[in-house]
Amino acid sequence: MVNPYSAEHPVPPEKFAGRVSQIEEFDRFLADTVEGNSKNLAILGGWGIGKTSLLRTFKHRAEQQNCAATIIELGESTDSFITLFETITRSLARDATPVMGAAAKIREFLEGLSLSVNYGPVGISYADKRKGTPDVFRFKEDLISVSGTLDVPFLIMLDNAEQLLAIKGAIFELRNIFQTIQSADGVRCMLILSGKETLFADMRSASEPAVRFFWGIDLGPFSxxxxxxxxxxxxxxxxxxxxxxxxxxxxxxxxxxxxxxxxxxxxxxxxxxxxxxxxxxxxxxxxxxxxxxxxxxxxxxxSRTSANERKILRAFVRSDKDLLSNTEIAELSGVKSTNIYLKNLSGFPTPLLIRPERGKYSLFHPLFMEYLKHTPG
Structure with missing residues (x-):
């Protein structure tokens, strides 16, 4: 019998559990968008909390409402405006095709768009895309054309949205682009970001108006x-x-x-x-x-931690308390200047330390504490 669980992959919509309030909120925003009042969302939560699984459920529910939707997992290769815009258009064209599969002309349009999309200078190399100026006007026109051709709402979902911060000005530019196309006659679309719980704080330092452009949906542990x-x-x-x-x-x-x-x-x-x-x-x-x-x-x-970072982590094993102050960590670990190490340990893709309250730290999960107790230093 096939094991129905998987920790390595997002949970498919048919096995998705919980998150009732978040789904209800999405359904309301989707209904607004279908009626012509487009909304934009940001799913915020820590590592492994189910953001990608929720995105897949959103996509499934949108397609059930005859909307086109695509999920784009951003990574280090998405390192320029040109690459970002081309990835969005190609992904939308690919994922919209099955939804609109009955109409041959629409399929031909989407396939042609996917093959011809280019928002940089002709012949530009991949390396030069990071320096190139994107054709923002054409990108907006293509999205408006997709909307007009499909005549259905479309959703663009960007997973690992913190990667956008690596492209200077990307958050602000996306906000401007979608604000423009959502104001165009007949265009109904949603932009949905998914990122770590600090995404809004990180975005705010780059572009305060962009934060106000999104409705936040917070994800925590299951009840x-x-x-x-x-x-x-x-x-x-x-x-x-x-x-x-x-x-x-x-x-x-x-x-x-x-x-x-x-x-x-x-x-x-x-x-x-x-x-x-x-x-x-x-x-x-x-x-x-x-x-x-x-x-x-x-x-x-x-294994990616330094010697001093390991001393700090093991300070929690030696202590009988779940929460430790900076001073207590320094005393228990023997590391004098702990600030930089605490920042590193809190900033890993899977943070090893969290700060539940000001000036206090804890290991990110009790199961990690058990691992440390049974692992030689």
């Missing part, structure tokens, strides 16, 4: 009920069940963090000996699951 749903929903039709005691314990250990919930469910499903997964099964496999987390996550991020 107990959402955790139960995330575990039980993928089991539909399998005949396998988790008992309540095991799901309660998973919620306690993971604190409702979606990535860790998936890891526990995946491993317990793989190790099951019958049709019912119990608290005893969890206790028996607990060490194996921690080992899995070590191999799949903790080892890779811990």
């Amino acid at each position: 107990r009920e959402e955790t139960f749903e995330a575990i039980t929903k993928p089991l539909a039709g399998t005949g396998i069940v988790f008992d309540d005691a095991s799901m309660d314990r998973i919620y306690e250990l993971t604190q409702g963090h979606p990535y860790f919930v998936q890891v526990f469910a995946y491993n317990l499903f793989s190790a099951r000996t019958g049709d019912r997964i119990t608290l005893s099964d969890l206790e028996r496999n607990h060490v194996r699951i921690l080992s899995y987390l070590g191999r799949r996550l903790f080892e890779s991020i811990y």
Whole structure:
């Protein structure tokens, strides 16, 4: 039987659990956009909290409403205006084609647009795109043409939106572009960003007006009920069940963090000996699951830390407190100037430290504390 859980990939819409208020909010904004009052959103949350899975669910719901939608995962290769604009247009043309597949003329238009799109000087190399000036007018005209040809609303979703900050002025320029095309007659579209919880603060330093352009949707850990749903929903039709005691314990250990919930469910499903997964099964496999987390996550991020950063992390193991001040960290770690290391540890793609309150730090998750306790310094 195929394991219905995966910690490595976004959760598909049919297995998506929880986030009822966020989905309801999206549905309201989508309805406004369909009626001609376009809205723009930003999904904000930490690593592994389910932002990409929520984007995929938004895309699915939009397509059910006969809208075209595309998700673009931004990375280091998206390092210029020209590359960004070309990626958006090609992705929209590709993903809109199945939605509008019945009309041959529309398919031909989208395929032709995808092949011909070019917003830089003719013959420009990839390296020179970072220096080139994009044809913003043509980009706007192409998006307006897509809207007019499809005659349906379209959604452009940019995942890992913090990458936009690496392109000087990108946030402000996107805001100006979409403000212009959303004001054009008959154009109905949404721009949706997805990024870390500090995205608005980081954007504000680059462009205050751009922050006001987006409605923020915050994602935190699952509630107990959402955790139960995330575990039980993928089991539909399998005949396998988790008992309540095991799901309660998973919620306690993971604190409702979606990535860790998936890891526990995946491993317990793989190790099951019958049709019912119990608290005893969890206790028996607990060490194996921690080992899995070590191999799949903790080892890779811990190995990238410096000697002084490791001393700081291990200060939390030596302490009997979850929260430590800068002074306490310095005393326990023996590192005198901790500020730069604390900043680095808080700024990793998967932050190893978080700051729950001013001047206080903690490890990003209790499961990481368990890993450190069982790992030589």
